[in-house]
Amino acid sequence: MISFRQKGDFSKTMNFLEKAKTAIHISDFDRYGKAGVQALSSATPVDTGNTAKSWYYKIVNKKGSITITFYNSNVQNGVPIAIILQYGHSTRNGGWVQGRDYINPAIQPIFDKIAEAAWKEVTKR
Numbered sequence: 001m002i003s004f005r006q007k008g009d010f011s012k013t014m015n016f017l018e019k020a021k022t023a024i025h026i027s028d029f030d031r032y033g034k035a036g037v038q039a040l041s042s043a044t045p046v047d048t049g050n051t052a053k054s055w056y057y058k059i060v061n062k063k064g065s066i067t068i069t070f071y072n073s074n075v076q077n078g079v080p081i082a083i084i085l086q087y088g089h090s091t092r093n094g095g096w097v098q099g100r101d102y103i104n105p106a107i108q109p110i111f112d113k114i115a116e117a118a119w120k121e122v123t124k125r
Contacts, residue, residue: 026066028114029114035110044082044106045102055070055082056072056073057070086099086103
């Protein structure tokens with residue numbers, strides 16, 4: 001059996017969560033979006049350069065949460081080129097072209113900066 005006892009109130013926890021909710025603003029996300037697009041463009045394998053130039057982002061602010069999503073608009077014959085570069089693809093003659101993980105290493109530092117900025121904001125005194 002698991003049990004616990006709590007004494008007092010949750011005012012400090014609620015205060016922390018309120019600060020976390022408003023820690024990073026849309027303007028901050030715009031800055032991170034531009035940095036993410038730059039990082040993804042720089043890391044994208046280049047043949048024609050179309051995929052590297054096709055990165056963009058969208059910011060959605062809905063019900064107290066802000067989401068940033070990165071997209072790539074280079075689609076050939078219904079195939080998203082950024083995805084097949086990342087994960088690999090088959091060829092017409094039955095061969096396989098190995099993918100290359102370029103998205104995660106490129107975007108992780110941006111996510112780390114967002115998390116660091118949010119943590120600094122909510123731990124301010």
